[in-house]
Amino acid sequence: MHALVTGGSSGIGAATALAYARAGARVTITYNTGTDRAAEVVARIEEEGGEAAAVHLDLEDHATVAPAVAAAGPVDALVANAVRWGTVMPGSVAFEDVPAAEWSAALHANVVGNALLIQAVLPEMRRRRFGRIVLVSSGAAEEGQPGPGPYGTAKMALHGLARALAWEAGGDGILVNVAVAGLTVTGGRHPIPQHVFDEVASRTPTRRLSTADDLAALIVFLGSADNRNLTGEIIRDGSNAGRSVHIG
Numbered sequence: 001m002h003a004l005v006t007g008g009s010s011g012i013g014a015a016t017a018l019a020y021a022r023a024g025a026r027v028t029i030t031y032n033t034g035t036d037r038a039a040e041v042v043a044r045i046e047e048e049g050g051e052a053a054a055v056h057l058d059l060e061d062h063a064t065v066a067p068a069v070a071a072a073g074p075v076d077a078l079v080a081n082a083v084r085w086g087t088v089m090p091g092s093v094a095f096e097d098v099p100a101a102e103w104s105a106a107l108h109a110n111v112v113g114n115a116l117l118i119q120a121v122l123p124e125m126r127r128r129r130f131g132r133i134v135l136v137s138s139g140a141a142e143e144g145q146p147g148p149g150p151y152g153t154a155k156m157a158l159h160g161l162a163r164a165l166a167w168e169a170g171g172d173g174i175l176v177n178v179a180v181a182g183l184t185v186t187g188g189r190h191p192i193p194q195h196v197f198d199e200v201a202s203r204t205p206t207r208r209l210s211t212a213d214d215l216a217a218l219i220v221f222l223g224s225a226d227n228r229n230l231t232g233e234i235i236r237d238g239s240n241a242g243r244s245v246h247i248g
C-alpha cells in the first residue's frame, strides 16, 4: 500500500501519515510552506522503521499538482487533507463584504485543486483496478458557521465531488469517501481559545473532542483495503455533534 497524504506536514495530515506507516503502508506526504515540518514527519516515520517521502504541493498553484503526483509515483490511496484555510476569519467580515477574490481563491484551491489532484492519480488506480480516495471535510460545511463562507462552501463541494466520483470510479475498484472532522485537537496552529474547545466538547455525545489521531484512524480505515465496499459516504466524526445537539 502506497498512500499519498496531502497536507501531511501538520495536524491531521501528519497524524494520518504516521498511522498509515504504522499500518505498514509506504507514505508520501505533501507540504506547502512547511518544508521543515514535513522533514520531521518523514524522519519520525523512518525512525519507527517505516518508509516515507515528502513532495511539494500548492493547491493554489495548479502547476504543482502533476509534478507532485509524478514524484510520488503510483498510489493506492489518496487522502485529500490539505486545505487553504482562507483569509476571512469568523466574525471579521460580513458575508456581503467577502471579496470576490476570496471566493475564487477558496474554490480554486480547495475544489479545483483537489479535483485536479484526483484526476492525476485516477488513471493509474483504474489501470490497477484498486484505489481508495478520502476527502477531508469539515462540520462547517454542513452545519454552517458565521464567517468563513468560502471555506464551508468549498468543503461542501467536495461532498458532491465524492458522491459523483464514487459512481464514476466504483466499477474500477475505486472507493471514495468523505471524512468530516469537527473541531479537532491537533496541537494548536490556530487561534481558537480553550473555552471554545471546552464548550463544543461538552455538547458532543462522548463529551470530548477528537484528536488528530482519532481522525487518522478513521481516514486510514476508509483509505485502506480493510474498507471493502464503503463508498460515496459522508462519515461524520464525533466532534461534529457539538453545535447541532442541545442537551438540557
Ligand SMILES: NC(=O)c1ccc[n+]([C@@H]2O[C@H](COP(=O)([O-])OP(=O)(O)OC[C@H]3O[C@@H](n4cnc5c(N)ncnc54)[C@H](OP(=O)(O)O)[C@@H]3O)[C@@H](O)[C@H]2O)c1
Binding pocket: 006, 007, 008, 009, 010, 011, 012, 013, 030, 031, 032, 033, 034, 035, 057, 058, 059, 060, 080, 081, 082, 083, 084, 085, 109, 136, 137, 138, 139, 140, 180, 181, 182, 183, 184, 185, 186, 189
Ligand atoms: N483542525 C480542525 O479542527 C478541523 C476541523 C474541521 C476540518 N478540518 C480539516 O482537516 C484538514 C486538516 O486540518 P488541520 O487542522 O490538520 O490543518 P493544519 O494543521 O492547518 O494543516 C494544513 C495542511 O495543509 C497544507 N496547506 C495549506 N495551504 C496549502 C495549499 N495552498 N496547498 C497545499 N497544501 C496546503 C499545510 O501545509 P504547510 O503547513 O506545509 O504549509 C498543512 O500541511 C483540513 O482539510 C481541514 O479543513 C480540521
